[in-house]
Amino acid sequence: MKSNFTHVVQLSLTKIEKNSQGKKRSHEMLREFHISRHARDKYKFEDSIFSSAGNVIFANFHASRQFAQKMNEKRNLVNYPEQAVRAGQINALGLIDEILHYVIELYREQVDNEINRKALQWLLAQFGQEEIDETLLRFIQDFPPVAVYRREMSAEEYLKSTTKEVPNRLLVIEExxxxxxxxxxxAFSPFLELFNDADLEKFSKYNQIIQEFSLFFENQPPFGPKQHNLIEMLREPAIAVPHSLSGQLQYMLDNWGFILGKYLYRLLGGLDLIKEEDKMRFAFGPGPTRVTDFKGLADEPERFSPDKDWMLSLILIAKSALVWLDQLSGKYGRRITRLDQIPDEELDRLARWGFTGLWLIGIWQRSSASKKIKQYCGNPEAESSAYSLFDYKVADELGGEA
Structure with missing residues (x-):
């Protein structure tokens, strides 16, 4: 029986390693998001998204929109509008797959760099070389890498080769x-036609091997915020929010945000794209146009604050409240976190230097949203911005109102 050959859309990750001299080097690993030949032939996807250079799938939202448009052109959206594919969904598919690859890469870097090799050895012990090779070859045939699809090498040759010094056999296990x-x-089920593994499951030991692969990780070191084994961690988003792509991206943001690095901004952008597409649209046309009238403003009197005698002699020094308190804590060897704990000698010192006024920046109650946004963007120790305010009162952590 002929296998159902597929095209692949490539993803790229960058792995930072150290060479023998201790210098960092960038090591690019190709990661492939698979799409069947049947789907590509049906929807006539552009060749440009099937690059062999390791480019990220849907490098921008425009590529996602083009992909969705190709699918929608073949669907009867007049009678079945609910079948419409949206760019935000397509972008989310690729992003989720890429982030899962990235988590595996982090596991190798931080826990066990030989984990793929150990997993393969475990599987060989359970099934034997022949059954493992038959399944891996079937996978390569049904989901061929670019070189195999282009017939630059056979599936057997690919399995015996390496990519960026990594044995392809190990890459295939991960893929x-x-x-x-x-x-x-x-949440991926509406797009199953793009990556259906039914034939692989039917004509090989694929399902049994994957089950043993999962069992192998039950005895390996845990990973991630919840300290699950790696397979359980990779399944967390789909289990927590099974029917929502945006929900799974939000789960990754809330629970994995501090380890995602460069993917944070892409993840936030992906969520924004889905939210924008989900907005209710009305076809009632624009409202009435209103022309702003500035008549009379030329006669408006100036409203400057009245001058006071002390203003003329004021010599002001500005201090960022949180930074200054931290500096004073180090200087005096004790925790100084409130304004009433500032030593009098510090104020006396400022007076001796000739300052007659102290401007404390950031004393108002700050917004917790600002702190959360900074943490999402990769700074887990960040505080809220001094200019993002919840209320004009002295912050509780600085001692509150007198």
């Missing part, structure tokens, strides 16, 4: 696990 995760994700 097969990610394909299984995609097929088990309920």
């Amino acid at each position: 097969m696990a990610l394909l299984w995760l995609a097929n088990k994700n309920p």
Whole structure:
């Protein structure tokens, strides 16, 4: 029986390693988001998104919109508008898959760099070389890498080769696990035609091997904020929010945000794209145009604050409240966190230097939203901005109102 050959859309990750001299080097690993030949032939996707250079899938929202448009052109949206594919959904599919690859890469870097090799050895012990090779070859045939699809090498040759000094056999094991995760994700089900693993499951030991692969990780060091084994961690978003792509992205943001690095901004952008598409649209046309009238403003009197005698002699020094308190804590060897704990000798010192006024920046009650946004953007120790205010009262953490 002929296999259902597929095209692949490539993703790229950058792994930072150290060479023998201790210098960092960038090591690019190709990661592939698989799309079947049947789907590509049906929807006539542009060749540009199937680059062999390792470019990220849907490098921008425009690429996602083009992809969605190709699918929608083949659907009867007049009679079945609910079948419409949106760019935000397509972008989310690729982003979720890429982030899962990135988490695996982090596991290798931070926990066990040989984990793929150990997993393969475990599987060989359970199934034997012949059954493992048959399944891996079937995967390569059904979901061929670019070189195999272009017939630059056979599936057997690819399996015996390396990519960026990494044995392809190890890469295929990981790709097969990610394909299984995609097929088990309920939120991915509307797009199953793009990466259906039914034939692989039917004509190989794929399902049994994946189950043993999962069992292997039950005895490996845990990972992530919840200290789950790696497979459980990768399944967390789909289990927590099974039927929502945006919900899974939000889960990653809320629970994995501090480890996602460069993916934070793309994740936030992906959520914004989905929210924008979900907005209710009305076709009632624009409202009435109103022309602003500035008549009479030329005669408006100036309203400057009255001058006071002390203003003329004021010599002002500005201090960022939180920064100054931290500096004073280090200087005096004790925690100084409130305004009433500032030593009198510090104020006396400022007076001796000739200052007659102290401007404390950031004394008002700050907005907690500002702190959360900064943490989302990769700074877990950040405080709220001094200019993002919740209320004009002295902050509780600085001692509150007298």
